[in-house]
Amino acid sequence: MTPRPPGDDPQDAPALAALSELARDAVQPHTAGELDQGLDAVVGRLAAVRVRRRALRRWAMVGATAAACGAAALIVKVRSGAREGVPGREPSVVVSRIEGGTLLEGGYLSQSGAAGVKVVFNEGTTFQLMPGTRGKLRAVERDGAHFAVEHGTASFGVTPSRDHQWLVEAGPFLVTVKGTVFTVSWDSSAERFELGLRQGHVLVTGPVVNGGIALRAGQHLVVSLPRAETVITEDKPAGGSGAAAPEPAAPPRNPPVPATSVASSTVAAPPSGAGPGARPRRWAAALASGRWDRILADVDRAGVDATLESAGSDELFVLADAARYRRRPDLARAALLAHRRRFPHGPRALDAVFLLGRVEELREHGSAGDARAQAIVWYDEYLARAPAGPYAAEALGRKMILTNELGGPARARPIAREYLVRFPTGSYAGAARALERVP
Amino acid sequence: MAGPRAGDAELARGLMAGESWAIAETWHRFAPMVLMTAERALGSRAEAEDAVQEVFCAVFRKARTLRDPESLRSFVYSFAVRVLKSELRRRRVRGWFPFLQPVTPPDLAHRAPDFESRDLLAKLYALLDRLTPRDRMVFVLRRMESMTVDEIATTMGLSLSTVKRSMAHASGRLSRWVQADPGLAGLVRGDQGGRRR
Numbered sequence: 001m002t003p004r005p006p007g008d009d010p011q012d013a014p015a016l017a018a019l020s021e022l023a024r025d026a027v028q029p030h031t032a033g034e035l036d037q038g039l040d041a042v043v044g045r046l047a048a049v050r051v052r053r054r055a056l057r058r059w060a061m062v063g064a065t066a067a068a069c070g071a072a073a074l075i076v077k078v079r080s081g082a083r084e085g086v087p088g089r090e091p092s093v094v095v096s097r098i099e100g101g102t103l104l105e106g107g108y109l110s111q112s113g114a115a116g117v118k119v120v121f122n123e124g125t126t127f128q129l130m131p132g133t134r135g136k137l138r139a140v141e142r143d144g145a146h147f148a149v150e151h152g153t154a155s156f157g158v159t160p161s162r163d164h165q166w167l168v169e170a171g172p173f174l175v176t177v178k179g180t181v182f183t184v185s186w187d188s189s190a191e192r193f194e195l196g197l198r199q200g201h202v203l204v205t206g207p208v209v210n211g212g213i214a215l216r217a218g219q220h221l222v223v224s225l226p227r228a229e230t231v232i233t234e235d236k237p238a239g240g241s242g243a244a245a246p247e248p249a250a251p252p253r254n255p256p257v258p259a260t261s262v263a264s265s266t267v268a269a270p271p272s273g274a275g276p277g278a279r280p281r282r283w284a285a286a287l288a289s290g291r292w293d294r295i296l297a298d299v300d301r302a303g304v305d306a307t308l309e310s311a312g313s314d315e316l317f318v319l320a321d322a323a324r325y326r327r328r329p330d331l332a333r334a335a336l337l338a339h340r341r342r343f344p345h346g347p348r349a350l351d352a353v354f355l356l357g358r359v360e361e362l363r364e365h366g367s368a369g370d371a372r373a374q375a376i377v378w379y380d381e382y383l384a385r386a387p388a389g390p391y392a393a394e395a396l397g398r399k400m401i402l403t404n405e406l407g408g409p410a411r412a413r414p415i416a417r418e419y420l421v422r423f424p425t426g427s428y429a430g431a432a433r434a435l436e437r438v439p
Numbered sequence: 440m441a442g443p444r445a446g447d448a449e450l451a452r453g454l455m456a457g458e459s460w461a462i463a464e465t466w467h468r469f470a471p472m473v474l475m476t477a478e479r480a481l482g483s484r485a486e487a488e489d490a491v492q493e494v495f496c497a498v499f500r501k502a503r504t505l506r507d508p509e510s511l512r513s514f515v516y517s518f519a520v521r522v523l524k525s526e527l528r529r530r531r532v533r534g535w536f537p538f539l540q541p542v543t544p545p546d547l548a549h550r551a552p553d554f555e556s557r558d559l560l561a562k563l564y565a566l567l568d569r570l571t572p573r574d575r576m577v578f579v580l581r582r583m584e585s586m587t588v589d590e591i592a593t594t595m596g597l598s599l600s601t602v603k604r605s606m607a608h609a610s611g612r613l614s615r616w617v618q619a620d621p622g623l624a625g626l627v628r629g630d631q632g633g634r635r636r
Contacts, residue, residue: 010607012582013614015623019563020582022556027478029471038474038488039466042495046462049500388445390460425467 032427033191037172040205044174092142093164096122101129107137121145124159125166138169153185160200170195173206173223180217191225213325216291225427226401229362232292232325283318292322296331304331308338313346320355329362354382354391357398372402393419397428400435409438451508454499462499469515470495476516479583480523480576482564490526494519516594520576527572562623566616573597574609581606 012020030038062070095103101117102110109117109129119127119137125145129135133152139145147154148169158166160179168175170186173193180200186193195204201216206223213232215221220233283295299307299319311319316339323332336359339352357378363371379395379402386392396419404412416432423429445453445464453461473494477487497518505514567575576595580586586594592602617623 010610012610013617015617016610016614017582019559019617022559023479023482023563024583026556026560027475030474035467035470038470038492039463042466042492042499043462045492045496046499049496390463425471 032425032429033172035425036427037169037206040172040174044205093125093140093144094122095137095140095145096120103137107139109135109137121159123161123164124157125164126157128155128157130154149184149186151186151188153183155181155183157181158200171206172225173204176203176205193221193223193225195221197221226431230325231327233327234293283315292326295319295322296326296328299331304334308334309342311335311338313339313343313348316343317348317351317355320352320359324359324362327362329359332359333363350382350386350389351391353378353385354389354395357382357395361398361402370406372406376402376406393423393426393428396422397426397431400428400432404435409435413438447511448508451502451505451511451514454502454511455505455508465498465511465515466495469512473515473519476519476579476584477523480579481526482560482567486526490522491519494522497522513593517596520580520595524572524576527575530568531572559623562620566613569616570609570612574605574612577602577605578609578613582610 059067097120098109099118099120100111100113100115102112104110109119111117111129111131114131116131116133117129117135127135127137127147129149130153133154134150135152135154136148136150137145138148144164144166146167146169147156149171154168156166156168156177158164158177158180166177168177168184170184170193171188171191173186175182175184175195177200180202181198182200182202183196183198184194193206195202195215197215197217197219199217201214204213204215204221213221213230215232218234222231222233223229283298295318307319308316316335320332320335320339323329323335333356336352336356339346340349340356343349343352357375360371360375360378376399379399382389382395383392383399389395396415400412400415400419403415412435416435419426419428419432420436445461450461450464450468454465470491474487474491477490477494478484481487481490494515498515501518505511567578570578573595577591580591580594581588588599588602588606591597592599595602597605
């Protein structure tokens with residue numbers, strides 16, 4: 001906005017002018033993380049509105065007869081639900097008691113003992129904050145509650161219900177919950193998010209987890225924001241102990257191909273029912289439910305090379321994601337290289353270049369050689385071919401971090417300056433400013 | 440696909456076409472400013488964040504109604520002002536009926552660097568609460584956001600004379616209230632000596 005020209009409006013009392021100035025200066029800009037969180041919330045709200053609108057449009061198309069049928073069906077459903085002991089409409093959610101602490105103004109939970117704080121809701125759901133955890137009950141509404149973990153670890157036991165929805169924020173991540181038992185940790189200083197799911201399923205959205213990750217029982221998600229790394233591991237099923245045990249992936253017909261030998265694996269004939277025609281639908285379902293192992297088992301069964309030659313563009317991305325999440329960076333790399341070779345002008349060709357850089361960074365942990373230098377090569381190619389692409393900020397930020405690690409601040413500083421000019425509110429702006437300050 | 444280098448017009452066209460990159464870019468380009476304006480207008484960071492989400496949801500939903508892609512910035516700000524005025528109106532109504540949900544106290548005051556400044560800000564927002572939503576918005580945009588009268592008129596959809604009248608009204612009343620409060624005027628005088636950098 002342009003500066004205020006003098007003399008075109010009334011003169012304030014000096015005290016009022018000073019107060020206005022004080023109010024102006026008291027407001028601090030939001031951090032990049034807070035902005036990203038805000039954007040996620042807006043996108044979530046838009047999606048919810050779209051769903052509501054679609055539903056409304058569908059209803060509008062139904063005539064009076066269909067509406068009457070629907071009403072009749074609803075009545076039948078409610079009655080049968082009541083007969084089965086499932087109420088047609090759940091009672092409102094309210095906090096029934098708080099153990100080991102008190103609820104302060106603004107929703108913060110203050111711990112009074114050394115055993116953490118426990119919030120118990122009327123329908124059986126419990127939130128347990130571990131000692132030293134800072135958390136806030138943001139809202140309690142008729143159909144659930146919204147809780148925020150600002151720092152530390154909290155466990156949640158959510159009673160399953162079709163009518164209730166529970167939201168748990170942990171730093172910039174949002175966990176959407178139905179009925180489940182899980183533990184969430186957020187380390188605000190290390191910017192590390194961790195979720196261990198014992199029962200049910202949840203959807204995690206936030207930075208790095210593009211579009212959200214669906215987790216199922218027994219899975220453990222760790223996201224490191226500074227490394228932009230997402231890893232999902234799976235607990236071993238505890239001797240068939242009921243619903244909490246994860247559903248095992250189908251056993252591979254051939255032994256799994258070691259990740260380090262992906263490129264030279266043998267081609268096996270695809271078994272019946274596992275051909276390319278059946279695969280997209282199955283993989284889409286596996287992706288939506290977080291069954292990454294099912295995808296990888298399919299690949300192992302059909303043979304890596306055969307899959308890489310027959311899979312479509314989107315399938316190769318699904319495979320690369322599954323392999324990344326399950327720490328098989330060589331398989332992820334092979335899938336992305338196959339995509340690059342087979343779909344060089346496809347709509348996702350540039351995405352593959354960026355993700356190759358990410359995968360090279362993952363390889364650093366398990367392989368010798370300087371994968372970081374190769375990652376920079378991929379980021380450079382992406383930035384050259386898509387200077388304003390959707391991953392440009394991320395590519396430039398990662399390049400800056402890796403250059404600093406490999407060549408020191410002097411070499412990284414020009415990249416930091418470029419980053420701040422191009423993406424002053426980007427995720428790596430803090431790191432870029434810190435680099436500029438290093439002598 | 441465009442991105443951070445896209446001009447406002449290109450960004451607006453991306454929004455109108457429903458491009459996902461345009462949503463993220465619009466947010467990152469305008470949300471920081473709108474958040475600060477909202478926080479100054481409402482005196483609360485939490486309420487500002489809620490209001491700004493509402494603003495951008497409306498902007499993204501109504502993007503197709505934007506007639507001139509060059510005026511994306513004004514488009515965003517006009518939604519912001521509308522949402523903020525409506526929030527201020529809701530607050531006034533809640534203030535008339537104490538049995539309704541309580542009015543959130545301003546948390547902006549807690550961000551001030553020292554005790555005296557916090558006290559001053561709490562008093563300022565108590566005075567702002569006595570203004571009508573329109574006068575308050577005009578005052579905030581003029582004095583805290585340093586917008587020109589022309590810009591305020593465009594953003595708020597008012598005539599120049601209405602903006603000037605509203606500003607004179609807000610400024611006159613606030614000045615009178617500040618001067619009539621000896622503690623406040625004294626604090627400001629002391630503050631000017633001690634707080635100013």
